[in-house]
Amino acid sequence: MVTVICTFVDSPAHKMAGHPEHPQRFNLMKAWLEKPPYKGIEWIESVPAINEDILRVHSSEMLLSLRIACSMGLHEIDSAPTFVTGDSFDAAFAAVGGVLTLSRRIQNGTRKMDEATRGFAIVRPPGHHADSDESMGFCLFNNTAIAVADALTKGLKKIAIIDFDAHHGNGTESIFWDEPRVGYFSLHQERIYPGSGFLDEARHAKGRIINLPLPLKAGDTVFADVCEKILNPWLAEFHPEMLFVSAGFDGHFSDPLTSLGFSTQGYYQFAKELAALADKYCDGRLLFIMEGGYAPLALSENIQAVLCALAEGDSYPNSSGNCSYKPVDIDERIKKICSLHDLKIPSIL
Numbered sequence: 001m002v003t004v005i006c007t008f009v010d011s012p013a014h015k016m017a018g019h020p021e022h023p024q025r026f027n028l029m030k031a032w033l034e035k036p037p038y039k040g041i042e043w044i045e046s047v048p049a050i051n052e053d054i055l056r057v058h059s060s061e062m063l064l065s066l067r068i069a070c071s072m073g074l075h076e077i078d079s080a081p082t083f084v085t086g087d088s089f090d091a092a093f094a095a096v097g098g099v100l101t102l103s104r105r106i107q108n109g110t111r112k113m114d115e116a117t118r119g120f121a122i123v124r125p126p127g128h129h130a131d132s133d134e135s136m137g138f139c140l141f142n143n144t145a146i147a148v149a150d151a152l153t154k155g156l157k158k159i160a161i162i163d164f165d166a167h168h169g170n171g172t173e174s175i176f177w178d179e180p181r182v183g184y185f186s187l188h189q190e191r192i193y194p195g196s197g198f199l200d201e202a203r204h205a206k207g208r209i210i211n212l213p214l215p216l217k218a219g220d221t222v223f224a225d226v227c228e229k230i231l232n233p234w235l236a237e238f239h240p241e242m243l244f245v246s247a248g249f250d251g252h253f254s255d256p257l258t259s260l261g262f263s264t265q266g267y268y269q270f271a272k273e274l275a276a277l278a279d280k281y282c283d284g285r286l287l288f289i290m291e292g293g294y295a296p297l298a299l300s301e302n303i304q305a306v307l308c309a310l311a312e313g314d315s316y317p318n319s320s321g322n323c324s325y326k327p328v329d330i331d332e333r334i335k336k337i338c339s340l341h342d343l344k345i346p347s348i349l
């Protein structure tokens with residue numbers, strides 16, 4: 001039986017009335033703590049991160065300025081807007097701790113020994129916009145980047161991050177801009193916040209930093225194309241020992257902030273394919289980390305669909321229905337990526 005280890009950090013005191021990144025995003029998932037939706041899901045109690053963890057990625061000046069900002073109580077710290085409260089500093093440490101707790105377990109796990117190699121850190125505040133020196137885009141610390149940096153110090157030689165949040169993970173990309181041991185792939189909606197993630201923006205990092213900007217309403221067919229034509233050939237060349245997934249669900253067609261026209265079924269299928277890729281290239285080591293997603297009903301259903309895929313469960317809810325958008329052809333963009341990164345172009349193109 002597959003075991004999927006999970007943490008739940010909903011940070012109820014980190015909130016600002018009317019802001020989309022609100023603890024209510026997690027309300028529907030609370031019932032899972034008593035009754036996990038699938039066999040094999042195991043909740044792990046996490047411990048907050050410590051300064052040393054945060055400083056693997058962020059500057060001491062940033063840590064101090066965030067501490068001071070939080071001590072001033074509820075206010076906005078940028079125009080995204082990103083907010084902090086008197087409780088946000090602790091919330092940020094708790095979110096990082098949730099990811100680290102799972103990451104440290106998974107990086108030591110092997111399938112042969114029947115140890116857990118799959119996990120989902122359901123945490124907030126999110127992280128992928130925060131760079132070394134600045135919190136931004138609803139993100140305080142970069143949860144994923146900290147866990148990746150931690151795994152490198154603990155002996156993993158190469159790691160790949162796959163980011164499917166609808167926004168480009170500018171913070172994660174910049175933190176690992178010159179780190180040859182970390183690969184980064186992002187798919188995201190083009191021409192929206194934070195304004196980065198262009199197809200050819202990381203020419204120095206051929207075969208390592210890959211960006212796929214997508215048109216609005218791109219649709220679920222993107223996922224199969226990405227797995228077959230980009231991720232499979234890329235991971236075969238890059239040889240990561242663990243996959244970290246920055247899992248944002250704001251690309252869902254019902255999301256109020258953005259829409260790539262993805263559906264719950266699409267996320268389910270993508271998670272299954274990512275698990276298969278992790279099995280093929282990383283001895284199964286796969287950690288999903290929560291990023292965005294601002295339609296609470298769709299968010300809980302999308303996360304449940306991912307858990308179903310990871311736990312090899314039977315069925316998942318989909319009351320938000322299917323997306324009626326016609327899929328958009330992205331073949332030209334994929335061809336360009338294959339050429340920029342020397343990925344073997346499949347004969348089908």
Ligand SMILES: [Zn+2]
Pocket residue numbers: 165166167248250291292293
């Ligand atoms: Zn997002």
